[in-house]
Amino acid sequence: MKDNLRDDELVCRCEEVTVGDIRKAIQAGARDVTEVKLRTRAGMGLCQGRTCELLVQQIICRELGISADKAGFSTPRTPQRPVTFGTLGGDGFDK
Amino acid sequence: MTNKSYDVVVIGAGVMGTSCAYHLVKKGFKVALIEKIDIARGTSSHCDAVALIVDKMPGVDAALGYASIQRFLELKNELSYDFELHQKGSMYACETDQEMDIASKYAKSMQDDGYDIDILNPKELLEHEPFMAKDLKGGIFSKACCGLNPFKLCFAFVDQVKGKGLDVYSYTDVKGIKLNDKNAVEGVETDKGFLSTKKVVNCAGVWSPEIGKMVGVDIPVKPRKGVILVSATSFPFCNQKVQEFGYMVSKFAEFKCKRDPDVEKYNVAFTIEPSKANNVLIGSSRNFAGYGVNTEIEIIHAIAKRAIRFYPILKEMNCIRSYAGVRPFLDAHLPLITDVDKVPGYYIATGHEGDGISLSPMTGRLISELIAGEKPYLDLAPFSYNRSKKNN
Numbered sequence: 001m002k003d004n005l006r007d008d009e010l011v012c013r014c015e016e017v018t019v020g021d022i023r024k025a026i027q028a029g030a031r032d033v034t035e036v037k038l039r040t041r042a043g044m045g046l047c048q049g050r051t052c053e054l055l056v057q058q059i060i061c062r063e064l065g066i067s068a069d070k071a072g073f074s075t076p077r078t079p080q081r082p083v084t085f086g087t088l089g090g091d092g093f094d095k
Numbered sequence: 096m097t098n099k100s101y102d103v104v105v106i107g108a109g110v111m112g113t114s115c116a117y118h119l120v121k122k123g124f125k126v127a128l129i130e131k132i133d134i135a136r137g138t139s140s141h142c143d144a145v146a147l148i149v150d151k152m153p154g155v156d157a158a159l160g161y162a163s164i165q166r167f168l169e170l171k172n173e174l175s176y177d178f179e180l181h182q183k184g185s186m187y188a189c190e191t192d193q194e195m196d197i198a199s200k201y202a203k204s205m206q207d208d209g210y211d212i213d214i215l216n217p218k219e220l221l222e223h224e225p226f227m228a229k230d231l232k233g234g235i236f237s238k239a240c241c242g243l244n245p246f247k248l249c250f251a252f253v254d255q256v257k258g259k260g261l262d263v264y265s266y267t268d269v270k271g272i273k274l275n276d277k278n279a280v281e282g283v284e285t286d287k288g289f290l291s292t293k294k295v296v297n298c299a300g301v302w303s304p305e306i307g308k309m310v311g312v313d314i315p316v317k318p319r320k321g322v323i324l325v326s327a328t329s330f331p332f333c334n335q336k337v338q339e340f341g342y343m344v345s346k347f348a349e350f351k352c353k354r355d356p357d358v359e360k361y362n363v364a365f366t367i368e369p370s371k372a373n374n375v376l377i378g379s380s381r382n383f384a385g386y387g388v389n390t391e392i393e394i395i396h397a398i399a400k401r402a403i404r405f406y407p408i409l410k411e412m413n414c415i416r417s418y419a420g421v422r423p424f425l426d427a428h429l430p431l432i433t434d435v436d437k438v439p440g441y442y443i444a445t446g447h448e449g450d451g452i453s454l455s456p457m458t459g460r461l462i463s464e465l466i467a468g469e470k471p472y473l474d475l476a477p478f479s480y481n482r483s484k485k486n487n
Binding site: 015028029031034035038039041044045046048075077078079082083084085086088089090 | 133134135136140246250254265324326327328372377390392395396397398399400401402403409410411412413414415416417418
């Protein structure tokens with residue numbers, strides 16, 4: 001990650017969240033990836049944070065001067081990639 | 096934070112704690128809100144969120160639900176932070192004639208009590224929701240129902256009064272509650288120091304029994320898990336919150352209907368709600384499995400199966416995530432909003448199960464009225480700790 005991030009630079013492409021949005025969330029009290037997510041939607045889109053999560057984490061670390069361990073990550077969840085409701089609920093479902 | 100003194104200390108910063116804190120500050124109290132993680136990190140961010148009238152039982156349940164909707168409409172203007180409230184109405188869809196029969200009787204009894212609920216024939220149902228299955232038997236609808244963003248509601252309550260009568264202590268563990276020789280509240284012991292206060296409100300939700308034990312008060316709340324699926328964003332094919340009437344069957348034991356055995360095991364009933372971000376949230380299950388929030392594939396399968404039954408269009412749509420939360424369940428199906436005789440200064444606001452977001456505005460208001468010594472807006476007897484133990 002480069003040293004000087006501008007506020008208007010895009011971090012989460014799915015939900016169009018910028019560096020400035022993340023900084024605002026941190027100012028409002030967010031201290032980890034999940035809290036930034038709740039306040040900005042970063043990581044809530046189609047890719048579920050696969051693209052932006054590490055960036056979000058690094059911005060939090062830099063802004064708050066904390067370790068990556070403290071900034072954490074969001075909870076990994078099923079499905080691991082988008083899958084249709086037809087597949088999930090279909091009769092051919094393999095239990 | 097040593098030697099700090101407050102009029103009221105609220106424990107738990109989910110929707111109950113933040114609503115109580117907000118309403119107490121509005122009454123002029125100096126309030127501390129203590130939270131072991133941070134605002135809305137438990138049940139209140141692991142749920143869906145609607146304020147409904149069509150899922151309440153006639154009587155006190157409906158009265159509390161209706162009053163909460165009215166309060167939500169006021170809060171939309173009162174709170175600066177946008178919690179995405181919208182009043183699009185809500186519908187129950189019936190799959191069988193038997194369900195339609197029970198639903199119609201339910202709707203009529205609610206109409207008799209003055210609530211605005213319509214009974215829909217199959218054609219009217221499809222006018223409301225054109226993408227639903229064509230073979231449904233009808234439904235019931237109320238335009239009074241609202242949707243909102245649950246964790247943003249918590250932020251909104253806090254942001255409005257933080258620093259103006261409210262101090263928030265996040266990442267703070269409650270270690271004990273100090274009582275005096277008359278068994279009355281004296282203060283709260285935390286890992287960051289002691290807060291002196293005469294009043295404590297236990298808003299710890301599924302964790303409230305632990306905070307009850309600290310003063311010898313038994314709170315029979317059990318965690319009941321609900322799983323929800325999130326769709327990818329799409330065109331708005333779903334206009335409002337829709338639930339299968341079987342949801343009422345899974346919520347209340349009073350209604351007996353034949354259920355799909357595949358969904359019976361986890362008490363799955365179909366619900367769908369559009370979010371402001373153009374996703375839909377699809378639920379949900381109800382099962383007792385401790386405090387864990389795993390989303391087992393069997394439950395996901397059962398929910399998806401019900402979803403494509405009611406909205407065949409979902410077969411081709413993507414699911415991007417599942418999540419689960421634990422709801423504070425009480426056998427009585429009515430929350431505790433109460434003081435406790437044997438521990439003066441100790442109050443409880445919990446046990447709303449899946450209705451916490453929906454009922455939070457009135458719960459906060461009632462607790463603030465109770466603590467201020469005012470006549471509460473509703474009779475609190477049905478929500479009292481002293482109500483029959485067997486009903487708790």
